[in-house]
Amino acid sequence: MSADGAIKRRVAAPNAGAGGIDLEEADPMVFESLREELQDEVSSEENDLTNIEDEQGWEDVEPDVENIVYKSLFDDKDFQDVRSMLQYCLVTYQFDFLRIKADLGLDFLESIKFVNYIRAELLRGITTLEITSKQAFEDDKYLQPVLEDDALLFSLDDLEPAKDLSGFDQPSSNGNTENQIPADEMVNLRRKLQRTVDAVKDRFRYMRAHMKMRSSFQADPDPYRSFSDPGTSVWSSLDRPSLSNLGNLHSNTDQVSLSGQRSLNAPSRSTRYDDDGHYKQAYAGIGIHETMIKDAIRTNAYKDFIYYNAHLFEGKTVLDVGCGSGILSLFCAKAGAKTVYAVDQSDIIYKAIEVVHDSKLSDIIKFRHGSIENMTERDIPKVDIIVSEWMGYALLYESMLDSVILARDKFLKPNGIVLPSHGSLFIAPVYDPQYHAQKVDFWSDVHGFNMSAMAKQAYLDAIVRTVEPPTITGKEYKFLDLDLRTCRKKDLEFYAYYNCKLDIATPSLSGFAVWFDVVFAPPGASKPQTMTTSPFQPVTHWEQAYLMIDPECKGKILSGGLPVGTELRGTVRYAKREDNEREVDIRVKWEAYGHELADEEEEVGGQEWAMR
Secondary structure, eight states: OOHHHHHTOOBOOTTOOTTOBOGGGSOHHHHHHHHHHHHHHHHHHHHHHHHHHHHHOOTTSOSSOOOOOEEOSSSSOEESSHHHHHHHHHHHHOOOHHHHHHHHTOOHHHHHHHHHHHHHHHHTTOOOOOOSSGGGGOSGGGGSOSSTTOGGGGTGGGOOHHHHTTTSOOOOTTSOOOSOOOHHHHHHHHHHHHHTHHHHHHTTTHHHHHHHHHHHHHHOSOTTBOSSSTTOBOBOTTSSBOOOSOOOSOOOOOOOOOTTSOOOOOOOGGGSOOOHHHHHHHTTSSHHHHHHHHOHHHHHHHHHHHHHTGGGTTTOEEEEETOTTSHHHHHHHHTTOSEEEEEESSTTHHHHHHHHHHTTOTTTEEEEESOGGGOOTTTSOOEEEEEOOOOBTTBTTTOHHHHHHHHHHHHEEEEEEEESOEEEEEEEEEOOHHHHHHHTGGGGOBTTBOOGGGGGGGGTBOEEEOOOGGGBOBOOEEEEEEETTTOOGGGGSEEEEEEEEBSSOBSSOOEEEEEEEEEEOOTTOSSOEEEEOOTTSOOOTTOEEEEEOOGGGOTTHHHHOBOTTOEEEEEEEEEEETTEEEEEEEEEEEEEESSOOSOGGGGOEEEEEEEO
16 A cells, blocks of 8 residues: 555544544645654664664574564554554554553453454455444454464553653644654663563464464363364373373484493484474363362472572573473562573463463563474573473373473583482382273173273273372382483483382282382572372372283283292383384383292293383
């Protein structure tokens, strides 16, 4: 649209009647003068911006992102900042957006509806707008952006109605303007705007995701529904929520080479499945985050450590890897962190932005939407502390620890802190014939049909369940201890030795229980914290991983009996699954020692389970 055509649009000025003002009746010399003044003002401000950026560097600005452009409400003119755009609309079209916003008492979401209403009406060819109340744009359809990546939508909350345009008053009928903003004030205002640019970028794609998430939450009461098949819910074998078939944030092509132990032949990057999109969608819903936050053992472990050790966070820069709902970032901010960089590649980050905004902590918590693997120090500076809730079932399911290790190596300052600081894995023998009957034996007679073929699947997968303490027949053995300050990605695929001594005599071995602990004990901590998923402690949402043994794998252990004092020795192997790196194959081998056997070789057994 030409400038001449644009200036002839009819729009309702703030103090106009319902019919609006016909700009064609105005003196054309007035608007020609105002256009020239506005162009000078815009050029001057662009120069100020260039000078300021040369002086300051603006290290926090994200790289490789298109410049933020503010499009005029009434034509196709673009501006580099929201002030210039609104001033242009005020001078050129006699439309005082901020005054209308203030007069109607619009909050953040109502202001978004207001902008989209204006843009939608003009797209329909409506040249006279009657804006006298909120009713014109109260429909939630106006939450959907009319323009893709409309920067104005995410700057509204940073503008103060009376102040921001008070120095650029509405022109009088003779075309004169008063109280022009001085150049030095323009520089200060530009600095203020630049300080809010992170918050603008954080909310930049909020509205595009808002309607999608809103409809998803309302239409789907099952927050664990599989996104790949809308008609199928994802459940574990005990009818509890599970994150199965998730994608991966990263790849790990390193082959295991632990000292004194043989290496795993890890498939190449190209042969491994990387369902990244499914993973992001699975965490976009609120259900999984509700489950995690309601896990008091989990959430309180982080909160208690952060609050009891607030001296570690005071004035420090923190990186929250996989921030999700933002709860850990909020804890860190409340503990006194100077800046928290919250990173997540799922669209739940847009809800976290709202939470932080409502908590009035947007000046401390800065969001980065995307994979931590793709970010550089231009996105995130060096940090003092990395915090993350990366633990999956059996500790390493979902492979999120890989991302934390990468973030540590890339962004953590020397002598920085990683929280939690340590992680451990445990294994213990289980005898539970009742559970075996529940999961396997009942298939032999289902309404008169032999469906035993179905039972085999129960032996193939690691089952997430609560293992009752009375069924655990021997002392647990810690088979892995990770120091998060020094561990490497290749350490997460391994062989490890274990030795469990039975303290209860049993006729047989039903399976193994696997669980983990994490410890918060960095240097300088005044009150360390431990979080355990042990079956002997209160249940967490991780429960335990149960590895149910197929009778065909047991050898004579099935019928020979296991007296008190029997030692079960063997190895545990963890390896990423070839068809999905987020999933884990767990293989256990065992031998029984300490009682008379007719043929010791027959006591050797082994089996592999998939944690998926």
